[in-house]
Amino acid sequence: MITLTINGKKVVVPVGATILEAALQNGIEIPNLCYDKRLSPYGACRLCVVEVEGQKKLLAACSTPVTEGMEVKTETPKLFKARQTVLELLLVHHPLDCPVCDKAGECKLQDLAFKYCSTKSRFKGEKKHELVDTGSPIVERNSNRCILCGKCVRVCGELQGVGAINLLGRGFASKISPAFEETLDCEFCGQCIDACPVGALGSKPYKYSSRAWFLEAHDNICPYCGVGCTVTYDIRDGKIIRAKGIEGKGINEGNLCVKGRFGFDFIYSKTRLKTPLIKEGDGFKSASWEEALNHIAKKLKAIKDANGADAIGAIGSPRCTVEDNFMLRKFMKDVIGSDNIDSSARFGYAKIQRAVEMSFGLESLPVDFNSPLGKEAILIIESDITSTHPVWGLNFLKAQRKGSFLITADTRETKLTRHSSQWLRLKPGTGTALLNGIIKIAFDEGLYDKEKASRISGLSFLSDGVKDYTSKKVSDITGISEDIFINTAKRFLKAGSRLISLTIGTSEDTKGLNTALAAANLLLLIGEGPASLQMPAEYCNTFGMWHQGLRQGRSGRDIISMLYGEDTVKALYIMGENPAVTFPDASTVDKALRGLDFLVVQDIMLTETAKLADVVLPAASWAEKDGTFICAEGIEQKVQKISQTEGEPVPDWQILRNLSRAMGFEVGAKDISALQDEINEIKTAERTAETIFNPVEYIPGEVPDADYPLTMITGNLMQHSGALSVMSRSLSHVLADAFLQISNADAEKYNVRDEGFVKVASRRGSVMVKARISDEVPQGSVFLPVHFPHAKINTLTHLSLNGEAPLSAVKIEAVK
Amino acid sequence: MLKEIEDIKAKYPDTRAALLPALYIAQKEFGWLSLDAMKAVANALNLPESDVRGTASFYSMFRLKPAGRNLIQLCTNISCMILGAERLRDLLKDRYGLLPGGTTEDGRFSLVIMECIGACGTAPAMLVNTDLYENLTEHNIAEILGKYK
Ligand code: SF4
Ligand code: SF4
Ligand code: SF4
Ligand code: FES
Ligand code: FES
Numbered sequence: 011m012i013t014l015t016i017n018g019k020k021v022v023v024p025v026g027a028t029i030l031e032a033a034l035q036n037g038i039e040i041p042n043l044c045y046d047k048r049l050s051p052y053g054a055c056r057l058c059v060v061e062v063e064g065q066k067k068l069l070a071a072c073s074t075p076v077t078e079g080m081e082v083k084t085e086t087p088k089l090f091k092a093r094q095t096v097l098e099l100l101l102v103h104h105p106l107d108c109p110v111c112d113k114a115g116e117c118k119l120q121d122l123a124f125k126y127c128s129t130k131s132r133f134k135g136e137k138k139h140e141l142v143d144t145g146s147p148i149v150e151r152n153s154n155r156c157i158l159c160g161k162c163v164r165v166c167g168e169l170q171g172v173g174a175i176n177l178l179g180r181g182f183a184s185k186i187s188p189a190f191e192e193t194l195d196c197e198f199c200g201q202c203i204d205a206c207p208v209g210a211l212g213s214k215p216y217k218y219s220s221r222a223w224f225l226e227a228h229d230n231i232c233p234y235c236g237v238g239c240t241v242t243y244d245i246r247d248g249k250i251i252r253a254k255g256i257e258g259k260g261i262n263e264g265n266l267c268v269k270g271r272f273g274f275d276f277i278y279s280k281t282r283l284k285t286p287l288i289k290e291g292d293g294f295k296s297a298s299w300e301e302a303l304n305h306i307a308k309k310l311k312a313i314k315d316a317n318g319a320d321a322i323g324a325i326g327s328p329r330c331t332v333e334d335n336f337m338l339r340k341f342m343k344d345v346i347g348s349d350n351i352d353s354s355a356r357f358g359y360a361k362i363q364r365a366v367e368m369s370f371g372l373e374s375l376p377v378d379f380n381s382p383l384g385k386e387a388i389l390i391i392e393s394d395i396t397s398t399h400p401v402w403g404l405n406f407l408k409a410q411r412k413g414s415f416l417i418t419a420d421t422r423e424t425k426l427t428r429h430s431s432q433w434l435r436l437k438p439g440t441g442t443a444l445l446n447g448i449i450k451i452a453f454d455e456g457l458y459d460k461e462k463a464s465r466i467s468g469l470s471f472l473s474d475g476v477k478d479y480t481s482k483k484v485s486d487i488t489g490i491s492e493d494i495f496i497n498t499a500k501r502f503l504k505a506g507s508r509l510i511s512l513t514i515g516t517s518e519d520t521k522g523l524n525t526a527l528a529a530a531n532l533l534l535l536i537g538e539g540p541a542s543l544q545m546p547a548e549y550c551n552t553f554g555m556w557h558q559g560l561r562q563g564r565s566g567r568d569i570i571s572m573l574y575g576e577d578t579v580k581a582l583y584i585m586g587e588n589p590a591v592t593f594p595d596a597s598t599v600d601k602a603l604r605g606l607d608f609l610v611v612q613d614i615m616l617t618e619t620a621k622l623a624d625v626v627l628p629a630a631s632w633a634e635k636d637g638t639f640i641c642a643e644g645i646e647q648k649v650q651k652i653s654q655t656e657g658e659p660v661p662d663w664q665i666l667r668n669l670s671r672a673m674g675f676e677v678g679a680k681d682i683s684a685l686q687d688e689i690n691e692i693k694t695a696e697r698t699a700e701t702i703f704n705p706v707e708y709i710p711g712e713v714p715d716a717d718y719p720l721t722m723i724t725g726n727l728m729q730h731s732g733a734l735s736v737m738s739r740s741l742s743h744v745l746a747d748a749f750l751q752i753s754n755a756d757a758e759k760y761n762v763r764d765e766g767f768v769k770v771a772s773r774r775g776s777v778m779v780k781a782r783i784s785d786e787v788p789q790g791s792v793f794l795p796v797h798f799p800h801a802k803i804n805t806l807t808h809l810s811l812n813g814e815a816p817l818s819a820v821k822i823e824a825v826k
Numbered sequence: 827m828l829k830e831i832e833d834i835k836a837k838y839p840d841t842r843a844a845l846l847p848a849l850y851i852a853q854k855e856f857g858w859l860s861l862d863a864m865k866a867v868a869n870a871l872n873l874p875e876s877d878v879r880g881t882a883s884f885y886s887m888f889r890l891k892p893a894g895r896n897l898i899q900l901c902t903n904i905s906c907m908i909l910g911a912e913r914l915r916d917l918l919k920d921r922y923g924l925l926p927g928g929t930t931e932d933g934r935f936s937l938v939i940m941e942c943i944g945a946c947g948t949a950p951a952m953l954v955n956t957d958l959y960e961n962l963t964e965h966n967i968a969e970i971l972g973k974y975k
Contacts, residue, residue, distance in 0.1 A: 163880075173874025178883045189868075189875035190861055428872065 014080040029071035029082055030058055040084050041093060041122055043207050044159035045072040047257060048169050048265075054160050056096050057122065060084050068092055094126045101127065102135040103182070105154045113209030115222030119157060140185060145193035147743035148214050148272060149203060153185040156210035162186060162202035169265070171396075171407040171429050172197055186210070197728055198744050199400070200271040204254055204264070215272060215740045216252045220244075225252070228652040229259070231639050232270040233329060233632040234731055236547040237262065237379075237402045238641025239270050243633070248654030250274050250633060261379050261643060267400030268729050269741065274633065276737035277655060281615050283628035284657040294626065299660075303672040306625050309608045311673065313581045314346065323350035323572040323579040326560040327586030328359075328552035329734065331637030331649060333685050334662035335551070335560040337677075338585050341666045345675045349566025350579060354587055356569045357594065357815060358516040359552050360561070362545045365526035370540040371700035374557055376644025377402070377546045382409035387505035389417045391441040391512040391529060392520045396425040397728040398513050399546050399642070406511070415505065417498055419444055419488075421520070421723060422751075422793055423786040432498050436488035438721050438791055439520045439817045441512070443708035445528035447484030448499040450476040452535055457503040459537025466534055468703030475705025487708060503536060511544040516592060517796040519724045519807060522814040524706040531703050540699075546642035549731070550632070554640030558689070569593075573602045574809060581608040585662055586629065590618040592797065594815045596804035597775055612665060615737060618799050627665055628657070635661035636682050711817030712808075714790070718772065718819035720756070722806060723793045730797050748801030749782045750822070751793040757783045760822050767825040770794070772818045775805035778825065792820065827855045831870045841871040845881055849888055858889040886938065894929040894936035896974040899953040902939050905946035910963075914950060915939070917964055922971075934975065 013022050016033055023032040028051060033040050043055040053073035060071045063081035068089065071082075083089070101123060108114040143151040160177060163186065167173040174196035178187050188194050203211045225244040232239045240260025244252040253271050255264040286302035287294035297305070313321055324342045326335045335353075342351050366375040382388055382405045396403030407429050410416040418430040419441060427433040436444060452458040453473050463469055485492040502508060510529045514521050526545060533542050547553035562568040572579045573589065582603075593599045603609060603622045611623040620626045632639075633653040640646050660668075663685060670677040679685040714721055729744045730736060750768055752760075762768055764783045769776055770792070779794065779801050787793050796803040809815050831848045838844040848871055852863045859882050868875040882888045889897070898918070902911045918924040918937060929936040945951035948960035952967075959970050 163876075167874065167877070173876050176874070176876035176880030178880055180884045187876075189864070189879040 012076050012078050012080075014076050014078070014082060016082045017084055023076060027076050029060055029062075029069070029074050029076055029080075032076050033071065033082075033084060038084060040071050041125075042072060043118055043122070043157065044161055046161055046165065046205060048263075049161070049164045050168065052160055052164065054158065057093055059089060059092050061086055061089060090126065093122075094128075097123050097126050098131060099133070100157050101131060102133045103137060104157070105137055107155070111155065111209035112212050112217060113155075113206075113222070117209060118207035136182065138182075138185075143193055144214070146195065146198075146214070148198045148268075148740060149194055149196075149200065150212045150214050150217065151186065151194060152210050152212070153187070154210075155208050156186055157208055158184060158186075159207060161205040161207065162211055165201045165205040166196070168411075169404060169408075170197065170199055170201055171404075171425055172199075175202065198268045198272070199266070200268065201255075201265065204266075213252065213272075215275065219251050220246045228650070230633060230652055231550065231641075231647045231649050232266070233550050233649075233734060234267075234269040234273060235399050236549055236552055236642030237399050238550065238639060238643065238645060238647055239266055239401055240647075241266060241270050241274075243274065243652055245652060249278065250653055261641070261645065262401045265401045265404060268744070269400070269731060269735055272740035273735050273738040275739050276734050277614070277631040277633055277653060279615065279737050279739070281737075282655075282657070282659075283613070283615060283620075283626065285628065287616075287626040289624045299668070302625055302627060303669050306610055306669060307672040307674075309624070310346065310581060313608060317580050319347040320350065320567075321580040322346050322348050322583070323352075323567065323581070324348075324583040325569065325572075325585065325587050325589065326351065326353045326555055328353060328355055328547075328549035328555050329632070330555070330586045330662050331551060331632070331635070331639060332554040332558050332646075332689065333637045333682065334585065334666075335555045335558050336689050337663035337666040337679065337685070338583075339558070339560050340677060341670055342583075343563070344677060345670045345673055349563030350572060351560060351566060352562050352569040352572065353555060353560055354516045354569075354589075354592060355548070355552055355556055355561070357809075358514050358518070358548050359556055361514045361523040361814075362526055362547070363556065364523055365530055365545075366540070368704050369527060369530035369534065369702060371702070372540060374553070374644065375540055375543070375545070376553065377544045377642050378541065379643055380405060381509060381541065381544050382406045382414065382511070383412070384507070385409060385414050385505075385509040386507045387415045387417065387502045388509045388511065389419070389502055390426060391419050391445065391510065391525060392421070392436075392439070393511065393513040394420070394422070394424045394426065394725060395511060395513060395546075398515060398548070398726045398731070400728060402546065402642075415501060417502060421788060421791055432494075432501075434488070434490050434494070434498060435788065436490055438723050439711050440488040440708065441521060442524045442528045442706060443479065443484055443487040444490070444495075445525070445532050446476045446479040446706070446708060447481060447488075447495065448502065449528070449532050449535060450479045450484075451481070451496065451499045452503050452532070455500070455503070457500070458535045462537045463535050466701045466703055468705070472531055472535065472703040472705045475707075479708075507542075508533070508536065508538055509542050509544060513546060513548070515548050515726060517724055517726060519594075519711070519722075519815045519817050522816075523812075524709065527704045527706045531705065534701055534703060548642075550641065551639040553642055553644060554638065554646070557640065570809070574598055578602045578605065580606065581610075582606055583610045583612075584619060584623075585612045585666075586614075588613070588617040588619045588799075590622065591799045591802060591804065594804055594807040594809045595774065596802050596807075598809075599804075612662060614659070628659055629665060630659035630661045631655075634659050637661070637663075638686070709816070712773075712819040714819045718821045719790075720820050720822065721791045722770070722772070722818045722820045723787070723791055724796045724803060724807060725793065726797075727795045730795060736797055736799060746798075748777075748779050748795055748798040748803055750779045751782050751784055751787050752822070753785050753787050753789045753791075754783055755789040756792070757781065761824045762822065763824065769823045769825055770806060770820050771823075772806040772808075772820045774808055774818075777801055777803060777805050779803075781824075792822070827851055828866070828870055831867070835871065841873060842877070844871060845873065845878065846885075849878070849882055853888060857895075858891060858893045860892075886940065889936070889938075891927075892929070894933045896935050896955055897953075898924075898935055898937045898971075899940045899943070900937065901941070901943045901945070901949070901951050903942040903946075905942075906950035909949045911950040913964065914952075914962055914967055917967065921968070935971070
């Protein structure tokens with residue numbers, strides 16, 4: 011620790027801190043324009059100058075480290091003058107178009123000029139007259155207002171790992187721009203917008219919609235992925251009109267991704283449901299709540315009487331709150347009397363849970379937001395974490411920057427592979443073989459923790475189980491060269507601290523239970539504990555929903571038996587889920603849904619599934635109700651009603667309570683706090699953790715052959731994760747429809763043009779999509795995102811009986 | 827060129843540090859840094875294109891427009907200016923039709939005005955390609971340029 015005085019006050023700060031950090035930590039403000047806590051010091055604006063005893067020159071506080079006994083002054087007449095001059099010079103070139111600038115009222119330059127500047131300007135200089143870049147779907151760039159602090163460049167490059175923009179040229183001519191002055195085409199995370207101290211970078215969806223001083227800020231939790239970021243929403247007239255991150259706030263410490271920042275607008279979509287709908291002929295008729303609930307009550311009773319409670323099933327939603335899911339389960343158990351409850355987590359998170367139980371004997375294994383930091387070696391298995399969990403993904407990039415050896419095993423080129431220390435470009439779905447191969451090397455070379463491993467049951471089964479996974483065989487299966495495989499494996503095994511991370515999502519087909527088990531085997535063998543296996547829950551409340559018990563009960567049926575089996579259920583109650591689009595093997599799902607005697611869908615919009623329903627009930631979105639999300643880190647966070655949406659949508663839990671009443675049951679839950687009290691009373695039993703090795707085999711998916719020569723990989727995109735994102739106008743401006751990503755070599759082979767239509771077919775069906783040629787996928791593989799309702803990519807996928815969704819082989823044909 | 831860049835890369839702790847030498851190699855190869863040349867460098871070094879363009883556009887020794895066979899880099903900073911660099915610049919314009927930033931019609935010369943090239947004691951000074959010429963006068967400059975075809 012170092013002791014110094016600032017403005018006569020003694021302060022103690024860690025070694026290596028800068029004067030500015032020391033001041034901020036002790037509540038002393040020093041004006042600054044180019045400093046950002048998340049970035050390395052830059053020293054461009056010279057506003058943070060301070061006087062240091064014994065130094066003739068003024069020093070930039072943001073880039074001067076503190077020394078023992080230093081005496082710093084942050085407010086003196088000399089400093090006032092210096093800052094005033096800097097600002098005066100900045101204003102010479104500035105357009106001063108505050109009346110038409112969205113930043114006015116929350117602009118750092120405006121605030122500082124107000125504080126320091128006189129009304130006279132002594133200099134006359136040129137102003138810039140660059141064209142404003144309004145071409146990009148989300149970020150607008152006005153170089154004329156730019157003060158060249160470089161924050162956006164550094165946020166984009168250093169923090170986001172993108173580098174879409176930079177300072178071009180020098181002197182007066184310098185400006186912020188994409189490499190060749192083209193229109194910005196990037197991730198659209200919008201992090202640069204939040205970072206810009208002036209109005210040079212702006213959000214297009216927000217443009218000219220309000221003056222800053224009319225906004226009312228409310229914090230809420232992001233409705234998208236499992237990271238659980240805190241988002242600050244700006245409200246005007248009861249409507250959210252902008253989202254931003256505030257430095258240091260929430261798990262995310264103010265960072266947001268494109269979905270969190272721009273994806274909130276789906277709740278104002280014109281297609282929001284306003285009233286209940288009851289099927290009539292080929293269409294629907296609007297109904298009152300009373301009419302709709304009574305109709306459902308009557309139907310469900312009749313089905314229960316005729317076929318028993320077991321003929322009725324329910325599907326909950328990882329995007330609904332803990333309270334909503336709790337109520338659905340209660341409704342099924344107490345009112346219907348059935349244990350047939352499940353959710354889409356069956357295809358994703360359930361496998362993670364299963365692996366955690368089997369390997370570690372744990373009830374749950376939340377991820378740790380900071381786990382990547384400080385690890386010597388990190389191995390990521392076929393997971394595009396910067397797309398599925400974008401803000402958490404930043405910590406993997408940061409770890410690599412700070413010296414971790416980051417190994418990414420992935421078929422596709424992603425932001426993570428670009429920042430990896432070693433990219434293993436394996437064949438799709440071969441992660442299990444890779445892990446087994448590393449385990450074998452650990453055994454062969456004695457690179458494992460003999461003492462710890464010998465205390466875990468199944469050690470000899472494991473060594474037997476991997477004995478065929480010679481480096482030669484692993485290299486044949488994965489396509490990674492033997493040398494590189496062996497070197498990388500040893501590097502990982504010999505590292506002082508190790509971490510493996512992977513996602514298993516509803517829409518990903520390259521990993522399954524076996525992959526997670528193989529990873530757990532490896533970590534246990536080398537003496538690492540459960541915390542070194544990081545497998546995040548997928549959506550905002552996947553974790554909460556699962557641990558609230560929204561899954562098949564003891565005597566109940568899971569989704570696979572309810573929708574895919576011979577003997578499907580007769581009636582289904584679906585809350586906030588769209589199986590027709592997002593579940594694997596769409597034709598089977600479609601058949602099952604159409605074959606139902608009675609289908610109720612409760613959602614915010616008329617989804618493809620809702621179109622098949624007998625009754626559709628309009629529900630409130632996350633910003634229109636109070637409740638709880640539990641994020642992938644296992645942290646409970648409150649969501650609040652912050653939007654006054656037209657039509658006053660009703661929360662899911664309330665609809666279910668009202669329906670229970672209509673069916674003649676009093677289920678309590680008179681208001682949200684009564685419901686929360688009830689939930690809090692239920693305690694889950696602790697288990698004693700027992701670790702076990704579970705040897706697994708690598709099982710290939712559909713092997714490409716002459717008829718279906720390509721392997722299809724499905725997955726998430728940075729801008730889209732499914733049901734909600736495709737309803738967002740802003741996100742759809744970035745990307746509106748599914749596409750097929752195909753390598754240059756294959757494009758040539760199959761005569762596919764960039765942006766041209768192709769027919770993609772698997773053994774189960776075919777779809778039409780546009781092609782995007784890119785060597786981000788290698789020859790032999792194609793990539794397709796599954797969420798877009800029109801494309802119905804899940805027509806191509808399939809499901810095996812154990813609930814895994816193995817890779818599918820496809821063929822493509824260019825459409826003339 | 828890519829081979830040369832690979833060799834250079836090995837000498838630096840990270841690829842960003844190899845950017846300047848790599849740009850030099852590309853410029854030597856093509857005579858100037860075209861869009862494709864910069865993209866190739868970005869690719870070879872695994873750096874964002876914006877970093878490469880940003881750096882290339884900052885340093886005046888990189889040419890972002892096609893250049894003539896020979897590059898004249900004339901200093902017009904204080905010492906050189908006092909000793910007549912501006913007259914030399916006019917001479918280049920009158921005699922060769924060569925404007926700062928421009929190229930002669932026959933593609934023989936391009937001219938770039940430089941900031942101080944560190945030859946103040948023997949000003950005025952210029953570089954032709956990589957050769958340094960000092961104590962320039964209106965007479966000897968013509969003679970010097972005559973050597974370059
Ligand atoms: S939106 Fe994100 S990716 Fe795009 S330029 Fe800004 S910081 Fe970079
Ligand atoms: S655009 Fe904004 S953040 Fe970027 S350099 Fe200019 S003023 Fe700074
Ligand atoms: S990382 Fe996840 S939680 Fe955070 S803003 Fe993005 S989608 Fe929302
Ligand atoms: S904040 Fe220190 S120089 Fe800008
Ligand atoms: S001023 Fe021309 S060489 Fe220094």
